[in-house]
Amino acid sequence: MKNLSNNYYIAETAFHHEGDVQFLNDLVKDIIKLEISAVKFHLLFDVNDYMVSNHAAIDVIRKISIGKEDWEEVFSLVSNASKDIIALTNDVASLEYINSIQNKYPISAIELHSTGLNDIFLLEEACKFNKTIILGVGGSTFDEIQFAVDFLKGKGKDNILLMHGFQNYPTNYEDINFDRITLLNHAFNLPIGYADHTDPLDSLNVTMSVFPVGLGVRVFEKHVTNIFGEKRIDAQAAVSIDTMKQIIELGNILLKTIGHAKIQFSNAELNYGNTGPMKKAIVARQDILEGQEISLADIAYKRTETSSMLQQKDIFRVIGTVAKRKIEKDELMTFDNLEYKFVSANFEQFFVKK
Structure with missing residues (x-):
């Protein structure tokens, strides 16, 4: 994901599959037909490393987590379509697994969710990944972001991208805070991505999804579903296949209008x-x-x-x-x-x- 000159579109699946491997495979088959750059997956193998044993949601999380044995079939679908894979790893075991297969599949990035941004066990294992490390920074203070960035850079990792945005089921306009993108860029001098979670029924969803093109953002992430309207996990922010097409189209048009800072005129x-x-x-x-x-x-x-x-x-x-x-x-x-x-x-x- 280095040297981003074109827009890089990520279609996120998250836990929309609810543990159903066949559903996930069907979703991926539809997603990879889009002109996207990558498909993002959430991995969680050791639930006890993710939440306390008496947590009210632990049984639900365990039920919807896909086991190690099923992921390679999913990854093969993405690889055969010449798309990238991005793995958001919620626990050390899933990150160890990704590290063990990082040269077998086109895994362009791993992501540490903001819920574990300063988890030093995750950060330590992340340093073994050879490509881009994405840090989810939604709801994180500058001190928390600085801690993670310093930890990684201290281990020689400089291919870092900060992902702005968070899901608020759905996210309201006043909570998006695009100005924070500029602030993060100036503060850390790192590329910034934007994960949009605007209400999929909002008429401005497409525009909001790629608006930060003008702020220099080139990485855009969206939850995508092939059963738009059905009530499933993460459906509150998931756009349809057709809407994702519109997002990509608008994003590419906006990028063309940005041009470059060189004093060089086009023929027009x-x-x-x-x-x-x-x-x-x-x-x-x-x-x-x-x-x-x-x-x-x-x-x-x-x-x-x-x-x-x-x-x-x-x-x-x-x-x-x-x-x-x-x-x-x-x-x-x-x-x-x-x-x-x-x-x-x-x-x-x-x-x-x-």
Whole structure:
């Protein structure tokens, strides 16, 4: 995920499968038909390493977690479609597994969820991963983010991406806080991704999903479902396959409008800035006689059908020149019909009179 110049779209499956491997396979088969960059999966093998044994949700989490033996079939589907895999690992065991197969499948990144951002056991194991490490920073303080970044960099890991955004079932506009993206970028000098969780029924969902293109964001993540409208885990933020297509289309269009910071014009800009047909050119305000010295009163700015080599700012190079021949009213002023009136330099000021 280094050197991101194009948009990188991540379709997240999360726990939408609810532990049903066949459902996940079918979802992946539909997702990989999209022009996405990667499919993201949540892995959890050791539930007791994720939550306390008397947690009210532990039995539900254990039930919807897919075991190690089923993941390689899922990963093969993604790999065969030439898409990347991103693994969000919630426990050390699942991260160890990913590290053990990282060269077998196109796993472009691992992610540490904000719930375990400062879990040093996860951070330590993450350092064994050879590619991008994504840090989910939603709801995290600067101190927490700094701790994770410093830990990884202290171990020689510099391929880090911060993922802004959190799920608030769904996330309200006022909680998105796009300004934080700029703040994070300035504070940590790291690439920033955006995981949008706007209400899928919101008419502005597509726009919100890729709005940060203008802030320099190139990594975009969305929950995607192939059974839009059904009540399943993570459905509150999951968009349909068709909506994801629209998100990718709009994101690519917005990226084209960003351009680059180089002082280099496109052909369209060159045509638009063409002096004469587009920008007013310097022309004769009235007929000018041969040998006549050009003054400001002899000059006008007008659009013409012919391009001019002189730009509007060149007016002071024209004033004081002499017409080589008669110049008709509205004729372009050029150095083909003008010549400088040379004056000998006066060096008297450099000599002391005796």
